[in-house]
Amino acid sequence: MCGTGGRLDFEGLTMRTFIRILVVSLTALSLAGLTSAGAVSAPMPDEGLAVPLADPVEPGVTPLSRPVVASEPASSRTGKPEECSEPDGNGVQSCLTVGAGALQAAVPPTRAMQAFPSWCLAGERNVMYLTRTEACGMYDGYLSILQTTNGVTTEVGALAFTLYRYTYMSTRLPDWESQIQISPSMIRGEAVGTQFSGAATCTGTCITARSSFPSQVPGLHQNANGEGSFSWPVVPGGQGLAVPSWTISVKAPSAQNVVTETYGSIPVVRCDQAVPGVATAGCVIPEAVPELVYHPEFWPEFGGHLVNAYFSGLPGSWYSGRPLHRLTDETLKQRNRDQACPARLHRPDGKTCDEYPFASTWEGAYTSRGEPRTFPGCAIEEYPLGVVGPLGFSACMIDGGENSLAGSTMNSVLFVPYRVIENDPFFVTVE
Secondary structure (H helix, E strand, C coil), X not given: CCXXXXXXXXXXXXXXXXXXXXXXXXXXXXXXXXXXXXXXXXXXXXXXXXXXXXXXXXXXXXXXXXXXXXXXXXXXXXXXXXXXXXXXXXXXXXXXXXXXXXXXXXXXCCCCCCCCCHHHHCCCCCEEEECCCEEEEEEEEEEEEEEEECCXXXXXXXXXXXXXXXXXXXXXXXXXXXXXXXXXXXXXXXXXXXXXXXXXXXXXXXXXXXXXXXXXXXXXXXXXXXXXXXXXXXXXXXXXXXXXXXXXXXXXXXXXXXXEEEECCCCXXXXXXXXXXXXCCEEEXXXXXXXXXXXXXXXXXXHHHHHHHHHCCCCCCCCCCCCEEECCCHHHHHHHHHHHCCCCCCCCCCEEEEEECCCXXXXXXXXXXXXXXXXXXXXXXXXXXXXCCCCCEEEEEEEHHHHHXXXXXXXXXXXXXXXXXXXXXXXXXXX
């Protein structure tokens, strides 16, 4: 194809999430129908929760997301299992635990503010999920009220709760929102009447436009809510990274001191005005690597070439775990095309030369300095058959109309709406 012309957020937490954008006909089909270049069947993905991101932008195209949970267990910002206030003059202190070490709370029957996504509520607790425009998680929390008298410490009250965090944004606006919610499922002893409050802040290239988490005393299965709004000061042609965070303060009635803790580091939000050909600014979560899925019935020859390229070891498919990276420099893109598909290659009638990895990637023929390969049925005698491995490129003569449409679709369905900018990773899969 021619190139297209802690609690909430936990420190040190790593994660990988993919946006899967299906370019399909409405009928689910296997890869058995691939005819170009002798393609073979690819493995089908594991069953997972598919999340529609938007209405189809054109026939046969469906934006879709499969949230993937962090691979590491949730842990605290400081690495400590709990955060405690200093004992007051009466020996009373409050200790707050949020995350996997906390006593699990029951999910409350209702939630306020912007509705939390169903795919998030259906997921695991004490982990964070990401898509290209959303981040959310549910965390167990436990507040222990301790009193020390004559050297003996006793728990005199406790409050178990679920803490919700939700951050969401638009790819067409330089703003994003963050919510936090605390919902008690058990309250006893000196924890009755506990006050929760907080403040939203943002680190990095951002402005905190609004922070609202006034002091609230949620009862059993009620909610204490906080909302924050942030924005990126638009720089023409530029980009900026930011992390929204929350500082939560908890005050038990019998404790003179307040326990305070800040949650932040996930998600990292990137806002930019750096998508080629797009004047508007917008924001995404860059750790959510986008993917474009082509259905083989709609793309028989283009899809056949890609499948053969994948099975020969070249990167780019979601199954490989090795993404491609976007290249926007027009001169380098043309050099990739010329290296993979020079004029000396014979083009059969109605066919054009399709190169993989694409000219619009840093893995392209020129920018990767790779060696060529081709496959049976590709009508390219100048390139060797049977070459395998992750380095290099492939070329194949395919239907010219299909080749051209595949390129424009990548730009209109993946690069532009999901703000894939220079050097951004992305996947392209056939299934």
